[in-house]
Amino acid sequence: MQIQDALAELSTLLGQRLTRSKSDLELHGRSETYFPLTPPDAVAYPETTAEVAELVRICARHRVPVVGWGTGTSLEGQAQAVQGGIVVDFARMNKLIEVRQGDMDVTVQPGLTREELNEELRATGLFFPVDPGANASLGGMAMTRASGTTAVRYGTMRDNVMGLEVVLADGRIIRTGSRARKSSAGYDLTGLMVGSEGTLGLVTELTLKLHGQPEAITAAICAFDTVDDAVHAVIDTIQMGLAMARIELLDTETVKAFNAYAGAEMPECPHLMVEFHGSKTGVAEMAETFSDIITDHDGHGFNWATKPEDRHALWTMRHNGAYAIYAARPGWKSLVTDVCVPISRLADAVNETAADLAASGLFGPILGHVGDGNFHSVIMFDAEDKAQFTRVKEASNRMVERALAMGGTVTGEHGIGMGKLNYMTSEHGDGWQVMGAIKQALDPLNIMNPGKMVPPRN
Amino acid sequence: MQIQDALAELSTLLGQRLTRSKSDLELHGRSETYFPLTPPDAVAYPETTAEVAELVRICARHRVPVVGWGTGTSLEGQAQAVQGGIVVDFARMNKLIEVRQGDMDVTVQPGLTREELNEELRATGLFFPVDPGANASLGGMAMTRASGTTAVRYGTMRDNVMGLEVVLADGRIIRTGSRARKSSAGYDLTGLMVGSEGTLGLVTELTLKLHGQPEAITAAICAFDTVDDAVHAVIDTIQMGLAMARIELLDTETVKAFNAYAGAEMPECPHLMVEFHGSKTGVAEMAETFSDIITDHDGHGFNWATKPEDRHALWTMRHNGAYAIYAARPGWKSLVTDVCVPISRLADAVNETAADLAASGLFGPILGHVGDGNFHSVIMFDAEDKAQFTRVKEASNRMVERALAMGGTVTGEHGIGMGKLNYMTSEHGDGWQVMGAIKQALDPLNIMNPGKMVPPRN
Ligand SMILES: Cc1cc2nc3c(=O)[nH]c(=O)nc-3n(C[C@H](O)[C@H](O)[C@H](O)COP(=O)(O)OP(=O)(O)OC[C@H]3O[C@@H](n4cnc5c(N)ncnc54)[C@H](O)[C@@H]3O)c2cc1C
Ligand SMILES: Cc1cc2nc3c(=O)[nH]c(=O)nc-3n(C[C@H](O)[C@H](O)[C@H](O)COP(=O)(O)OP(=O)(O)OC[C@H]3O[C@@H](n4cnc5c(N)ncnc54)[C@H](O)[C@@H]3O)c2cc1C
Numbered sequence: 037m038q039i040q041d042a043l044a045e046l047s048t049l050l051g052q053r054l055t056r057s058k059s060d061l062e063l064h065g066r067s068e069t070y071f072p073l074t075p076p077d078a079v080a081y082p083e084t085t086a087e088v089a090e091l092v093r094i095c096a097r098h099r100v101p102v103v104g105w106g107t108g109t110s111l112e113g114q115a116q117a118v119q120g121g122i123v124v125d126f127a128r129m130n131k132l133i134e135v136r137q138g139d140m141d142v143t144v145q146p147g148l149t150r151e152e153l154n155e156e157l158r159a160t161g162l163f164f165p166v167d168p169g170a171n172a173s174l175g176g177m178a179m180t181r182a183s184g185t186t187a188v189r190y191g192t193m194r195d196n197v198m199g200l201e202v203v204l205a206d207g208r209i210i211r212t213g214s215r216a217r218k219s220s221a222g223y224d225l226t227g228l229m230v231g232s233e234g235t236l237g238l239v240t241e242l243t244l245k246l247h248g249q250p251e252a253i254t255a256a257i258c259a260f261d262t263v264d265d266a267v268h269a270v271i272d273t274i275q276m277g278l279a280m281a282r283i284e285l286l287d288t289e290t291v292k293a294f295n296a297y298a299g300a301e302m303p304e305c306p307h308l309m310v311e312f313h314g315s316k317t318g319v320a321e322m323a324e325t326f327s328d329i330i331t332d333h334d335g336h337g338f339n340w341a342t343k344p345e346d347r348h349a350l351w352t353m354r355h356n357g358a359y360a361i362y363a364a365r366p367g368w369k370s371l372v373t374d375v376c377v378p379i380s381r382l383a384d385a386v387n388e389t390a391a392d393l394a395a396s397g398l399f400g401p402i403l404g405h406v407g408d409g410n411f412h413s414v415i416m417f418d419a420e421d422k423a424q425f426t427r428v429k430e431a432s433n434r435m436v437e438r439a440l441a442m443g444g445t446v447t448g449e450h451g452i453g454m455g456k457l458n459y460m461t462s463e464h465g466d467g468w469q470v471m472g473a474i475k476q477a478l479d480p481l482n483i484m485n486p487g488k489m490v491p492p493r494n
Numbered sequence: 495m496q497i498q499d500a501l502a503e504l505s506t507l508l509g510q511r512l513t514r515s516k517s518d519l520e521l522h523g524r525s526e527t528y529f530p531l532t533p534p535d536a537v538a539y540p541e542t543t544a545e546v547a548e549l550v551r552i553c554a555r556h557r558v559p560v561v562g563w564g565t566g567t568s569l570e571g572q573a574q575a576v577q578g579g580i581v582v583d584f585a586r587m588n589k590l591i592e593v594r595q596g597d598m599d600v601t602v603q604p605g606l607t608r609e610e611l612n613e614e615l616r617a618t619g620l621f622f623p624v625d626p627g628a629n630a631s632l633g634g635m636a637m638t639r640a641s642g643t644t645a646v647r648y649g650t651m652r653d654n655v656m657g658l659e660v661v662l663a664d665g666r667i668i669r670t671g672s673r674a675r676k677s678s679a680g681y682d683l684t685g686l687m688v689g690s691e692g693t694l695g696l697v698t699e700l701t702l703k704l705h706g707q708p709e710a711i712t713a714a715i716c717a718f719d720t721v722d723d724a725v726h727a728v729i730d731t732i733q734m735g736l737a738m739a740r741i742e743l744l745d746t747e748t749v750k751a752f753n754a755y756a757g758a759e760m761p762e763c764p765h766l767m768v769e770f771h772g773s774k775t776g777v778a779e780m781a782e783t784f785s786d787i788i789t790d791h792d793g794h795g796f797n798w799a800t801k802p803e804d805r806h807a808l809w810t811m812r813h814n815g816a817y818a819i820y821a822a823r824p825g826w827k828s829l830v831t832d833v834c835v836p837i838s839r840l841a842d843a844v845n846e847t848a849a850d851l852a853a854s855g856l857f858g859p860i861l862g863h864v865g866d867g868n869f870h871s872v873i874m875f876d877a878e879d880k881a882q883f884t885r886v887k888e889a890s891n892r893m894v895e896r897a898l899a900m901g902g903t904v905t906g907e908h909g910i911g912m913g914k915l916n917y918m919t920s921e922h923g924d925g926w927q928v929m930g931a932i933k934q935a936l937d938p939l940n941i942m943n944p945g946k947m948v949p950p951r952n
Contacts, residue, residue, distance in 0.1 A: 138733060138838035181678040192676050194685070195653070210925040215901035216834040217866045218650050220639040220689055220909040221921050222947060223929045227652070227685035231678055248735035275596060277706035318776050376674035380596035408675045445677035452680060463679050467668040470936065471681045477935035478928065489680060 039077050039120070042098035046080060046122065049090055053081040053128070064105055064123040067113045068170075070369045070419070071454055076103065076117035081128045085201060085209060085240040088124065092238065093207035095122060095483055103485045104234040106176025107149060109168070111372045112453025114180060114233045118487040124238060126175055132156050133241065140246045141198060141215060146175020146239045162246040165190035168449070169355045175239045180451040181231030185354065188274075188407030189281040189313065190247055192449065197230050201241035205479035215243060228474070233451055234485040236478050250313035253281075254323055255347045257309050258330055259302070259337040263287055263390060263402070266306045267383040269333040270406045274379050276329070278322055280407050282311040284354055287390065289401035290361065297360035298353050303337060308406075309354055311347070358414055361401050365416040371455075373400075373432050375439035376410040376448030385442060389413055389435050396431045398424075410448035437462075452489050460491075497535050497578070500556035504538060504580065507548055511539040511586070522563055522581040525571040526628075528827045528877070529912060534561065534575035539586045543659060543667060543698040546582065550696065551665035553580060553941055561943045562692040564634025565607060567626070569830045570911025572638060572691045576945040582696060584633055590614050591699065598704045599656060599673060604633020604697045620704040623648035626907070627813045633697045638909040639689030643812065646732075646865030647739040647771065648705055650907065655688050659699035663937035673701060686932070691909055692943040694936050708771035712781055713740075713805045715767050716788055717760070717795040721745055721848060721860070724764045725841040727791040728864045732837050734787070736780055738865055740769040742812055745848065747859035748819065755818035756811050761795060766864075767812055769805070816872055819859050823874040829913075831858075831890050833897035834868040834906030843900060847871055847893050854889045856882075868906035895920075910947050918949075 046054045055061075056078050065075035077100075082088045095102045101121025108115050117123050130147035137160050144153060151171045153164050166177060167184035176182075178200070183192035190196070199213025212225035229236060260266040266285055273280060286294070286307045294300045308330075312322045323340075330338060341347045353360075362370060377385045386402060393400040393413060404411025413435065417428045436446045436459055446459040460468045468491055475482075475490040482493055504512045513519075514536050523533035535558075540546045553560045559579025566573050575581050588605035595618050602611060609629045611622050624635060625642035634640075636658070641650035648654065657671025670683035687694060718724040724743055731738060744752070744765045752758045766788075770780045781798075788796060799805045811818075820828060835843045844860060851858040851871060862869025871893065875886045894904045894917055904917040918926045926949060933940075933948040940951055 136836070136838065138729070139836040140733070141836070181676075181682075183676055187676060194676070194682065204924075204928070208924050210923060210928060212922075212925055214903045214921070215836045216868075216897075216903040216906060217837070218639075218641055218645060218652070218834060218868065218906055219903035220832075220905045220907050221903050221914070222689070222910060222918060222926070223694075223932060224639075224652065224682075224685045224689055225922075225925055225928060227682045228932075231680070231682055236681075271596070275598070315776075315779055317779060318773075321773055321775060374678075376676060378594070378597040378599070378673045379675070380594065410674075410676065439674075443673035445672045445674040445679050447678045448674060448676055449678050451678040456679070460680060463672070464670075464683075465668060466662075466666050467670055467683055468680070470662070470668060470683060473935040474681060474686075474932055477931040 038098040039100055042094055042100040043078055045094045046078065046091060049087065049094065050080055050082065055079050064108070064125065065116060067116055068109055069111050070371055071113035071116060074116045074118050076123040077120050079123045079125055081125050083128045085203065088203045088238055088240050089207045089209055091122070091124065092203050092205065096206055096481055099481055099483065101483050101486050102238065104175065104179065104238050106146065106173030107170065109170035109172050110176060110180050110453060111450045112455035114451055114453035114488065118454065126173060129240065135160060137162065139215065140248070141243055142246055143241060143243045144174055145241060147173050149173050150177065157246065161249050163249055164244060165247055166193055166196055169358055174242055174244065178230050178239060178242055179233050181449065183405065183449045185282040185284055185351070185405055187405060188283060189279060194227065194230055196245045197226055197242060198245055199243040200226055200229050200239050202229055202237040202239055204237045205481065205484050213243065231451070233453065233489050235475060235489045236484060252316045252319040253311060253313055253347065254319050255309070255311040255341040255350050257307055257339050257350060258335045260306045260308070260333065260335050263306045263386055264383055265333040265335070266308050267386050267406065269308065269329050269335060271379055271382060272329045272332070273326065274407060276325070278325055280310060281313040282309065283407035284309040285404050285406040285411060287402040290357060290403045293360040293364045293401055294353055297363045298356065300353060309350060357403050361414040361416065365399060368416045369419045371415045371417065371428050371432055372450065373413045373415065373435050374447045374450040375435055375444055376408060377439050377442045377444035379409045381442040381444070382406060382409050385438060386411060388438055392431055392434055396427050398428060398431055400431070408448065409444065454488070496556040497558055500552055500558040501536055503552045504536065504549060507545065507552065508538055508540065513537050522566070522583065523574060525574055526567055527569050528829055529571035529574060532574045532576050534581040535578050537581045537583055539583050541586045543661065546661045546696055546698050547665045547667055549582065550661050550663065554664055554939055557939055557941060559941050559944050560696065562633065562637065562696050564604065564631030565628065567628035567630050568634060568638050568911060569908045570913035572909055572911035572946060576912065584631060587698065593618060595620065597673065598706070599701055600704055601699060601701045602632055603699060605631050607631050608635065615704065619707050621707055622702055623705055624651055624654055627816055632700055632702065636688050636697060636700055637691050639907065641863065641907040643740040643742055643809070643863055645863060646741060647737060652685065652688055654703045655684055655700060656703055657701040658684055658687050658697050660687055660695040660697055662695045663939065663942050671701065689909070691911065691947050693933060693947045694942060710774045710777040711769060711771055711805065712777050713767070713769040713799040713808050715765055715797050715808060716793045718764045718766070718791065718793050721764045721844055722841055723791040723793070724766050725844050725864065727766065727787050727793060729837055729840060730787045730790070731784065732865060734783070736783055738768060739771040740767065741865040742767040743862050743864040743869060745860040748815060748861045751818040751822045751859055752811055755821045756814065758811060767808060815861050819872040819874065823857060826874045827877045829873045829875070829886050829890055830908065831871045831873065831893050832905045832908040833893055833902055834866060835897050835900045835902035837867045839900040839902070840864060840867050843896060844869060846896055850889055850892055854885050856886060856889055866906065867902065912946070
């Protein structure tokens with residue numbers, strides 16, 4: 037790596053938009069969770085695809101790592117330049133390029149955030165559904181294969197990215213996918229890029245599916261005596277094929293955290309938050325069926341939010357879930373787990389996790405997108421307490437092993453980054469070597485977010 | 495290629511299940527359409543994954559091509575061993591391994607056909623929706639990224655394959671995906687394999703999503719004065735977000751072919767065939783909205799099929815579409831086109847295609863899964879008439895170029911095989927080279943279905 041030569045050339049290319057200020061390096065060296073600070077050598081703010089391509093060519097020539105950065109909210113240290121090099125912050129590439137109402141799709145630059153996109157779409161009657169808790173960038177969301185509360189109905193980034201413009205590791209620019217709704221024209225490069233965490237190229241443009249604003253929306257929250265009751269209600273709902281738009285679990289600790297953080301006044305017991313989208317009669321019908329299921333599982337305190345502002349309050353609270361939990365242990369750090377299991381195993385997975393955390397003496401409220409079988413425990417720890425952190429890591433390991441034994445995955449939506457690299461062999465076996473072979477083929481110099489995703493090179 | 499040595503070793507491995515009979519070689523050298531016969535050197539009928547792995551290792555050692563075979567119904571010559579070698583027919587690996595009703599998924603061997611699967615699922619209340627016209631194998635369907643009449647609601651094979659067992663080009667066995675409904679754990683190898691036409695490995699097991707049999711189903715057929723009216727009705731339907739389960743276009747020539755082939759008595763004008771799935775009230779509501787749309791576009795002769803046997807007759811007729819058209823020109827051959835465009839361009843694409851075929855003096859009835867923007871012209875020609883075939887190829891070229899200019903794809907569902915290789919650069923630019931690099935990384939000896947999908951090697 038000839039970093040000085042690269043920096044000189046990059047300065048010529050980008051001028052003030054290449055920064056080396058301490059504050060900027062630190063801002064782009066941090067993670068949302070427990071990973072240590074790893075400031076890059078410089079932060080670049082490109083404005084065009086051509087600039088990104090030239091930047092990558094310069095870095096390739098000098099063997100300098102290139103790491104994309106959206107809003108830096110990923111939870112496994114994905115955006116950290118662990119081998120130094122250039123962090124490419126897409127903040128200045130944040131335009132909505134074109135909405136095509138008739139085709140219900142949109143083309144955007146990667147730095148646009150999901151909330152900004154929906155703001156711009158408001159007048160069109162269309163919306164983009166994928167909603168991680170953070171107001172993440174669409175490029176970052178594609179790269180972690182993000183999802184959120186609505187994936188149970190609208191899918192994840194895998195399902196909603198139609199095409200990409202990608203700058204490859206040698207500076208070539210390709211376009212993957214098309215604006216057709218389906219295609220059998222060759223290997224699915226869009227699908228290969230989505231979830232690749234910037235290890236195969238930098239995304240400079242995305243074409244996304246949009247969805248029509250439903251005619252009617254109803255949301256509700258309801259309480260249960262036990263997590264087990266709540267989870268079995270979820271299982272019944274899914275197995276009956278009820279087209280939930282959202283179905284979220286909060287355990288008692290999470291509810292307590294909400295009450296403290298958001299001034300909510302929920303009874304201190306497990307809850308489900310749900311939402312239905314459809315026609316007026318369709319939504320009413322679903323709500324009725326759902327009420328019956330709830331009753332079967334001793335649900336109570338059923339509370340409907342039909343007014344937009346009530347619904348908004350409900351989901352804002354949910355999206356602040358992690359922050360509410362952080363606030364319950366001021367000054368502590370968090371490890372956010374993220375397993376996903378077949379729905380028939382969900383109750384076991386949640387119960388065993390809760391029991392394990394309790395037995396380990398850890399504070400790890402559980403919440404999740406349970407309609408997909410996906411849930412998190414936000415395990416808090418005192419960074420000074422090394423022994424406690426070891427217990428946290430061990431509990432997190434057991435959670436992952438349990439998920440794998442149940443036919444699930446080590447990460448439903450947060451991705452691999454640094455935190456989950458150790459599980460890749462357990463989940464994929466020789467498949468992980470195949471990922472390494474693909475990486476080697478597309479990035480032979482190993483400059484795209486090195487140290488992530490694939491087996492280390494010798 | 496040391497074919498004799500390979501054949502000797504394969505005979506030892508498979509005994510009678512390696513055949514070289516002329517009839518078997520010819521049966522596995524043909525295609526459904528216009529490609530010349532290319533008999534392989536032998537046909538293998540493995541019964542286990544271990545046998546498939548050993549077979550591939552033998553072929554790798556002797557540099558002998560290996561080409562998978564499901565039911566041989568693919569339309570672009572995908573399953574033909576154009577460079578000789580071994581065709582691996584999965585007919586004996588056709589078991590349903592396990593249905594998990596609670597998780598709404600199923601694991602099958604690749605040789606099981608879609609109709610056999612649905613037959614076995616009948617008692618479960620679940621079904622597998624993807625339905626190419628042919629009773630294709632699930633392995634072959636995964637490999638061409640097949641879809642059919644229900645993709646508009648349930649997605650294509652891309653959306654319905656959760657995981658695969660794959661024998662790689664060096665005989666290693668990997669499992670891709672998991673039974674979790676979503677995952678962010680690394681590159682999407684399942685997605686990479688789906689649509690790869692056997693060029694990256696042989697599929698020996700598939701885990702598929704199942705769907706609940708809807709409470710209510712209603713189908714209908716209705717007539718229009720012009721294709722333009724029919725297509726605009728489709729566009730309105732999609733843009734209104736009406737959750738159609740099926741919406742199929744037949745032009746006048748196709749209707750005439752149906753009348754002749756199936757003894758139908760449809761008025762000789764363009765038709766739409768539609769189906770709604772949902773609750774009783776949901777289906778009624780959709781049907782009403784749809785009726786309004788039809789009326790707006792001068793639709794008439796609206797005919798509802800609510801009884802299962804009427805619906806069955808309707809869709810059997812549709813699935814026999816290609817055969818009805820073949821029967822209209824006995825002894826002729828067919829070239830089946832397969833473009834897919836953004837829905838806003840669908841009317842233009844269909845109209846321009848019809849005008850072009852008429853101007854070229856060709857018989858090419860149009861039909862298609864128009865809810866996805868996907869349609870086919872089955873262009874018939876007399877194999878003796880070279881000049882006519884040239885006109886067919888030219889019309890097909892123009893259809894493809896038109897689709898690309900509209901932001902669409904050269905193949906919505908049939909795949910690349912031999913027939914569409916020439917368009918890969920136009921559709922993907924340097925992306926095609928990326929596909930070549932992936933192929934090279936996973937199959938360095940180029941033994942998996944060589945001559946297909948990727949740029950030729952030097
Ligand atoms: C409070 C909170 C709640 C969350 N809830 C959820 C949730 O419900 N669901 C969920 O899925 N996630 C959730 N997350 C995690 C996070 O929001 C997602 O991982 C999100 O997708 C990250 O987007 P980002 O823009 O912040 O990406 P970053 O963190 O900046 O980057 C993510 C990865 O993508 C790469 N990258 C970024 N942009 C590009 C580009 N243009 N080209 C190439 N590579 C690029 C980076 O190098 C990195 O590897 C949550 C996070 C927080 C803090
Ligand atoms: C009348 C008719 C109507 C049709 N309608 C449609 C339609 O509506 N939609 C649609 O998508 N298609 C349609 N098709 C095309 C065809 O049915 C599909 O392409 C189907 O997916 C092919 O499946 P198959 O089992 O016949 O595969 P094959 O033709 O046997 O093989 C297809 C490809 O997969 C490979 N392959 C097969 N099995 C394996 C395996 N186990 N491992 C690795 N590679 C393997 C082969 O080498 C080949 O490359 C139609 C065909 C006909 C004849």
